[in-house]
Amino acid sequence: MNSGLLLLILLFYLGLLFFIAQWAERKGNSKWTNNPYVYSLSLAVYCTTWTYYGSIGVAANSGLNYIPIYLGPVIAFPAWIVILKKIIRISRINKIASIADFISLRYGNSRFLGALVTVISLVAILPYIGLQLKAISETFHVVTNSTESTNIFEDTSTYVALVLALFASFYGTRYVDASEKRNGIVTAVAMESVLKLFFFILLGLYVTFFVFDGFDEIYTKASILEGFQERNTINGLEGGMNWVMLIILSFFSIFLLPRQFHMAIVENNSEKHIRTAIWLFPLYLLLFNLFVYPIAWGGNIIFENQDVNPDMFSLLIPQHFENTFLTVLVFLGGFSAAISMIVVSSVALSTMLSNNLVIPYGLLGSLQKEDQEANSGRIVRVRRIGIFLMIILAFIYYRFFIMDFSLVSVGMISFVIVAQLGPAFFGALFWKRGTFKGAVAGILGGMLVCFYTIMLPFLLSSINPESIFFKEGFFGFTFLQPFQLFGLDYLEPIPHALFWSLLLNTLLYLLISIGFKANYRERNYAEMFVDIDKYIVNHENAFVWKGTAYVSDIQKVLKRFLGDERTNRALSLFKTKYNIAPDDMMADARLIKFAENLLTGHIGTASAKILIESVTKEDKISLPEVLKILEESKENLIINKKLTETSKELKELSAQLKTANETLVEKDKQKDEFLDTVTHELRTPITAIRAASEILHDDEEIPIELKKQFLQNIITESDRLNRLIDKILDLEKFETGKQKLHLSKGNIVETISKALSPLHQLFTNQNITVKFNKQQQFVLNYDEERLIQVITNLVSNAIKFCAEKEGNIQISIEVEQADFLKINVYNNGKGVNPSDLETIFDKFYQSNNQNIKKPVGSGLGLAICKQIIEAHKGKIWATNELQGVTFSFTVPTNLNLNV
């Protein structure tokens, strides 16, 4: 293929990724970018070109040995839910932006340890980045059938590296605060993960089912190849040991590789996303590895006895069958794997480089004098140049050092070096006694072993492969042979180096930690790391600090990096959180920790500490004192938590009480009004009775006719009193729900007739015509006695209010909405005042409204009707007609109260 065309395709592909990154960045925290799938897929940055090309090389050369590198992460996954959650929590509350921050903060926020971790990471990862560039370059030349030019300025891959460096340095440094989330990069990486897997599976299917006739054919043909048997066994106990070491190695790597730490921890938006990752990521690895074996052995069959690099099988096979399209797709997949790794690694490393090395050891002094704008620009520039230089450096490294090595070997060395951070890292999570001295000793010891057992031989072999150093060891001491240290001769070089380096590392870490006391700051952070769950809420409380500090001094420092607005906002939030008076001038331990956190993302943990220290005066504090304070603060935290909960409960309770009280007040008011009216209504007949009785008692000359009249009044008013009491009790029973309905099936037409019959005399007396169709039938469930009460009441009212001449009352029944029956009682009298249409159903309505002629009645009739109808689950209301007024009520046709 023409190299210009491929370059064009590459540029287009890069442009697409750039576009996705831009889009995701603009989307902010939308569901498209902030979701568990994007998170899980972004973790697949683990699968680099090493997986894409290298695994096939390993599988073709030595069978199953590519598997342990993927078994480690898979075995690690159950532990993720515990470990990862813990790391994420620690990192979130401490604003940790890299593994260097993480380790150095735990061991007393040590500037030296941060720098050490940074240097080790750089040493480990730069060649690894070089490796990716090498893969891009080599595959580029395979696809275009060109040869690598010795002049780097004529080699196209140089320019690809340059573009990548620019892309990464532009995109990786959008935020000054390194603990900020970079949605653009994460989404682009997730997208690349999907593409690289998809293209790889496509190739697998092609090789297995188009080139060959399924897995069976590959196996049959491969099994007769030379050396098939030897290459496909674990090789007994010795081979097993190699496997175990490799699994441990990859287990460590999934946590410790800077790019994995960056994706899994720093870019994590939510702890919940881990739950998806623990199944999706292993599944991803499984899918990726499914076709490694068929492709590798398919390649072995096709290129039998030819001198080809098995690392390139995935490109060579489709090319061999002249399938250019697939070749380009596979190349793009590999390219994706490479740039994901390069971009994420360089972002992670540049954060470390700036926050843990350049700023604390050089730039800090000048940053202290500038304002926020200048400082932000400077920090971003440092990182940007860092990323650019790193990629260029890696490129140079690849061009001059690792031209001749396979993908896997360089990757393995990186893994072993990074694994040296393991004891200090895992110790930070689980062991409070681990100390700064122990961590440093362990890491240095492990590195020394690494240097002796792999790095040195690696360098030497590129100069003089026949050096006697390999055979006879250092100064001729055979037990110091670099690949068989102390006679350990059955491990391969990589597992061998890992074994001895980790052994020494761990021992030094443990022994020195136990042997030398930690300082109080280490002990303080040990507590916060190991018991993170206890401090997750008000974590600033867990920071122990004694001394004199002024809020204004700290504020000044913060403003240099955050600017005025953010500083003031952050401080006011802090004061609200801990209930501190706004004018409090003295800063306490919580504010010191809070301020350090604010600065950490910008300049790293160690520099943050140094800056805050420069404006405060710390008093000496002894270790027992720290432990005492920590114990107290732990208790305080528990009490605090309980108090917060209690106060929340109290707040809810008081809100409930307030509503209850309001309801009560309203009820009370209603009750007062009700009592007022009731007493008034009761006093009226009593007044009449009392007056008549008094006259009868005092006046003996009263004529007999009049006497009888007064006695009759007493009887009438007594009855009235009694009826009134009955109705009040009735109403109360309905209102309090004590009144039960006695439902039975009946024809409502008959019930209405029953209610009308005692009233016929009145109709005749007052000359009122009544219209009611008795020839219908509506059978439904209701309390007949109660409905008679309602109808009697409505019709009595109609009689009272209907026109004095030619009075007319009409009763009709309608079906309303299928499941309701509507009964109307119309009279042709005066309408109801529109504003009273609703209040008419209130208790004692009539006595509250003086504009209606007071009819005979208690004023409770309609209120009781309303209660009866509502108990039937119906409604009652009044409507003014053109002439007259209609009172209507509804009853469900299929009533079932189920009480």
Added chain:
Amino acid sequence: MKKIVLVDDEPNIIMSLEYTFKKNNFEVFIARDGQEALDILKTEQPDIIILDVMMPYVDGYATLEAIKNNEKLKKCKVIFLSAKNKEVDIEKGMQMGADAYVTKPFSVKKLVEQVNELLNK
């Protein structure tokens, strides 16, 4: 003979009042609400009015106000007669210019005494 107007919408109460005041030598006029009372007052100038508060159409308060605004009725005494017996109600009635406030139920005898007392002042 002194003239008295009895205003109440309860016929049975009116009946007792009518009997009692007639017996005590009053010329009695009867109204079932404020409007009827005001109609009577157009032609009559009674010495005293006994006025219920809660009545349909025109209540006791409105009636009293009309009386107070009538020059011809300056000398006419007014007694409120009401079942509203709370302090605030009584105060309100007195402030509006009633000469006395009698709560229901009441003693007929005492009412007559009170009326006589007012008229003899």
